[in-house]
Amino acid sequence: MGDSGDWRVRTSRLLGAVDAFVVCWAVIGAYIVRFGLEPNFAVLGNDVAYGAFSIGLIVAWWLMLGAWNSRQSRVLGSGPDEYKRVAAASLWLFGLIAIFSYVLRVDTARGYVGFALPVGLTGLLLARWLLRQHLNVDRLRGDRVSRLLLLGGPSAVAHLARTLFEAPHAGYLPIAAYTPGVSIGTSEKIIELPVVGHAAEVPSILDAIDQTNADAVAVSAGVQLHPQTLRHLGWELAAKNVALIMAPALTDIAGPRIHTQQVAGLPLIHVTTPTLEGGQRVAKRMFDIVVSGLLITVTFPLMVVLGLLIKLDSTGPILFRQNRVGMEGRHFKMLKFRTMITDAERLLPELASRNEGNEVLFKMKNDPRVTRVGKILRRLSLDELPQLFNILGGSMSLVGPRPPLPQEVETYENDVRRRLLVKPGLTGLWQVSGRSNLSWQDSVRLDLYYVENWSLAADLVILLRTVRAVFSSTGAY
Incomplete structure (x- = not known):
């Protein structure tokens, strides 16, 4: 357990050194830009030299980053x-400087602060990103991870283990399962994890921790432990310096939707549901209009070419109009550049046996119906440019679930119909997560996650990830 915990200390020290370097670089750079290389002790209002102020700013900035727990192992890597x-931490520090300067009527050089904050913050974020890439590479090899003992019911433990195995960059490595109150035999396994015990007693759980050399315990749903027993377990884990993680049975819930409230010492988790109403609906619509209008203006010459x-290249219309289902089940004509021969639909039954897509949509990597120009357009996603006019007209959005075909919607189960609560999008989580390589279940899960x-802010992140996905052409055919 000692070796597994050393990486946290080393990483924290490394982050401290990197933070100190970046902060020094930003503050000293601001001093040089504002006052030059010549020694300059021009004073602030009360005979405080800018040199001393710079040293104080460096120390305060470094301490603020530590006070905000930005170097904690649990927030690193994911x-x-x-x-x-x-x-x-950075904005609070400079906000406090601005407040004190105003209250004490100290005339702080704006050029000095105006350089130090943006340059320093950008440098800190870039350094954290670079260190995160290095950390993720190590975690893919199984290094610098928390060895996790999973407590809970068999199904809940299996789901949690599967999720963590699919996200190694998060830094949690499930090593064993413990099922309190559920005797399934210690010789059996759950998702390749050995079951090391089932007694609902703290000493037995502590023995399992020692046996597996775990440095963290995750308590999932279905755990049959009395609240007082769980409380005592938390005390014992704290004494052994073993982390306690509560993993409630909430799946596909984004962090901003979760709020914790203390009631008589009991933490209650509130889960809110975002709704596209009022100001949010107007903001999303205005964003669609402005961005789609700008993109149409910029790409119109390309669309003409x-x-x-x-x-x-081939006979037939330039645009392909296809009936799709939009928000609340309303049908609309989705526009795309034509990438197939004109009688493509007639040839579909002959190619049905060669389907390489998911269970619902027909996809084929080397579809003979695709024209020469069409192959290029699909690979670069240029065939979807006319959908900008759908967005400007209001039938689609820049970001949203994939626009389904009417025959797809006819097969929807009740939960899948939640995809129709928002407008379909030109791009979405399905676009940046594999596109045609996704199974039907994964496509539905991503769309429902977006709706929920x-x-x-998430839309902006998806748009940025879309640019990378388009250039990599992953799953585009």
């Missing part, structure tokens, strides 16, 4: 929490 803490190439966790 999720936005690390970046949020770095940004919050592509239209001419399609016309010269929509936010404008």
